[in-house]
Structure formats: structure tokens, C-alpha cells
Amino acid sequence: MTGKADPDKPAKNIRPANKRGVARLAAVQALYQMELSGAPLTSVISEFTAFRLGKEMDGEQYRDADEQWFKSIVAGVVEDQKLVDPFIHTALKEDWPLKRIDSLLRAILRSGSFELLRRKDVPAKVIISEYIDVAKAFFEDDEPGLVNGVLDRLAHELRNAEFDAGQADGSA
Numbered sequence: 001m002t003g004k005a006d007p008d009k010p011a012k013n014i015r016p017a018n019k020r021g022v023a024r025l026a027a028v029q030a031l032y033q034m035e036l037s038g039a040p041l042t043s044v045i046s047e048f049t050a051f052r053l054g055k056e057m058d059g060e061q062y063r064d065a066d067e068q069w070f071k072s073i074v075a076g077v078v079e080d081q082k083l084v085d086p087f088i089h090t091a092l093k094e095d096w097p098l099k100r101i102d103s104l105l106r107a108i109l110r111s112g113s114f115e116l117l118r119r120k121d122v123p124a125k126v127i128i129s130e131y132i133d134v135a136k137a138f139f140e141d142d143e144p145g146l147v148n149g150v151l152d153r154l155a156h157e158l159r160n161a162e163f164d165a166g167q168a169d170g171s172a
Contacts, residue, residue: 027073
């Protein structure tokens, strides 16, 4: 999989995000940073809230984010990783185990999976759409389609009633 951009500077060719969308993007960046550097959760959250969310850094103005949403995603992924990773693994093709996936893409899948699992107050279709946009911010090739496929499979598994209800009332 190719076409990856700099994880610290997402592409500008995506639609403008709302505060939760910005929080999701920042959460993915924070999880990516934690995986690469081994930095602890508290220091990464502190860094992002102090220097990135809604702040200017290296001449770039970061958009304002829902800070609580950001913190809940990052902390939730860390706390639930042993539960989330097996879900993702089962949704991937057999010849592409999770450990083989690019670390930035893993952060996107973990964040989206966490929200599907724990944020029942947000419709699955919204979560999937938001994380496809996050993937598009960093990748230009097949990765957004992979995110769509994996999160859609997980949504049907984790929230089947939500999809059944949509089909029963004629929507979906």
C-alpha cells in the first residue's frame, strides 16, 4: 500500500471537518505517535491538548477540536486495544494480518473500531464516513477503501440491529 502522506501534516484535499472530525484526525495522529515513539498516553494527550488542538504549530494553524472526544478516543483505544485488535483482525483478509498493516492505517482502524464498539450514540454510517475521510487525509491509493471495507464489516457484526432497522424502515 502506497501513497502515504506525512502523518503530522494531513492533506488539504478533504472536506472541512467539524470539531469531532478534527478530534478523530488528531486521535489517529496521537495513536500513531504513541506507537512509533512508545510515549505514554498521558504525555501524548497533554502534548496534543497543549500544543496542537486549535493551536498554531510550525506555521500551521490546527483546527479547533472537541477535546473530550479526542481524549476519549485515544484513551479508549489504548484501554480496549486487546478487544479491538481481534475484531479488526477478523475483518481483514486472511493474508493481511493486522500486524502487517501500516501503523498509521492501524491507528485509523483502531479508532474507528473503538467508536463502533463503544460509541453507540453515533450512527455506524457516520463513524465509517468520518474515518474514510481521515484515511483520505493521509493516503491517496487503496487505503480509504480498505478502511471502508473493514469498518463496514465490523459495523455489521457489532451493530447488526442498526442495519436491520434501516432496512426494515426502507432507509439504508
